[in-house]
Amino acid sequence: MYDEPTISNIQLERLTGFLKETFPVKVETRENILKFAKKDTAAKIASCRIFNPRKPYEKHHPSIDEILFEEANFEDTAKTENIIMYDGFELQKVLTELISNEEGSSDLFHIFFTNKLTCTYDCNDYRYHGRALIGANPSIISTTGIIEAPAKPREYYLDLISNYTQGINVESIKQKYKGTYLEYNDTRLSKIIEGYLLQAIFYFETGKEFCDKTECRLFNAHWQKDLLYSQLENGKLCETHQQVLKKLITR
Numbered sequence: 063m064y065d066e067p068t069i070s071n072i073q074l075e076r077l078t079g080f081l082k083e084t085f086p087v088k089v090e091t092r093e094n095i096l097k098f099a100k101k102d103t104a105a106k107i108a109s110c111r112i113f114n115p116r117k118p119y120e121k122h123h124p125s126i127d128e129i130l131f132e133e134a135n136f137e138d139t140a141k142t143e144n145i146i147m148y149d150g151f152e153l154q155k156v157l158t159e160l161i162s163n164e165e166g167s168s169d170l171f172h173i174f175f176t177n178k179l180t181c182t183y184d185c186n187d188y189r190y191h192g193r194a195l196i197g198a199n200p201s202i203i204s205t206t207g208i209i210e211a212p213a214k215p216r217e218y219y220l221d222l223i224s225n226y227t228q229g230i231n232v233e234s235i236k237q238k239y240k241g242t243y244l245e246y247n248d249t250r251l252s253k254i255i256e257g258y259l260l261q262a263i264f265y266f267e268t269g270k271e272f273c274d275k276t277e278c279r280l281f282n283a284h285w286q287k288d289l290l291y292s293q294l295e296n297g298k299l300c301e302t303h304q305q306v307l308k309k310l311i312t313r
């Protein structure tokens with residue numbers, strides 16, 4: 063697992079403990095792989111940006127500022143007010159290049175954490191959607207994706223819209239729904255990430271990452287409410303997947 067130093071609530075050490083308890087494997091934590099990256103990597107990452115969510119990926123030709131922004135990100139000093147969308151699979155390709163050939167051909171499983179919003183284009187509705195997990199080896203877990211991709215309560219959006227005409231007070235609406243969705247700097251994040259780690263590993267091992275039961279940590283939550291339920295309130299695998307896990311670890 064490669065750290066994302068800007069998000070302390072990931073708690074890599076805690077997650078290491080979780081993985082070791084769950085799987086009979088060695089777990090290694092590393093610094094963010096971008097820490098030692100060069101300018102050409104910054105340019106490649108900047109070219110993964112999505113500007114039109116209704117169009118499939120087209121390689122973006124980044125400006126100097128966009129490249130400098132990514133470089134500043136390596137040093138963990140970049141600041142932006144807006145959330146930038148990146149094509150998750152393109153980003154995954156760039157990060158894969160940073161793994162040494164020797165490790166790339168070994169049976170190591172790499173998991174990158176990022177605060178970048180990874181997105182994938184969905185051919186069913188012809189648009190990009192935010193994703194918390196890009197499942198592959200290496201896998202990417204996006205903390206911004208966990209917070210932004212599953213939707214907040216419908217009422218939250220309705221309140222936002224109805225208040226819009228009367229002069230919006232986003233803070234009071236946020237306060238009203240506090241706790242019903244994950245926020246930035248949420249201490250529950252690490253526990254939630256455990257579920258995404260399971261999804262990444264199940265996908266790697268079985269080719270399937272999701273379960274259709276909300277009573278399972280492999281549930282692909284589209285709503286924050288369901289995410290909090292399956293990962294915190296319920297917090298375990300369903301019967302079927304407990305059996306799959308058992309087979310995996312006794313193999």
Ligand SMILES: [Zn+2]
Binds near residue numbers: 280
């Ligand atoms: Zn299940």
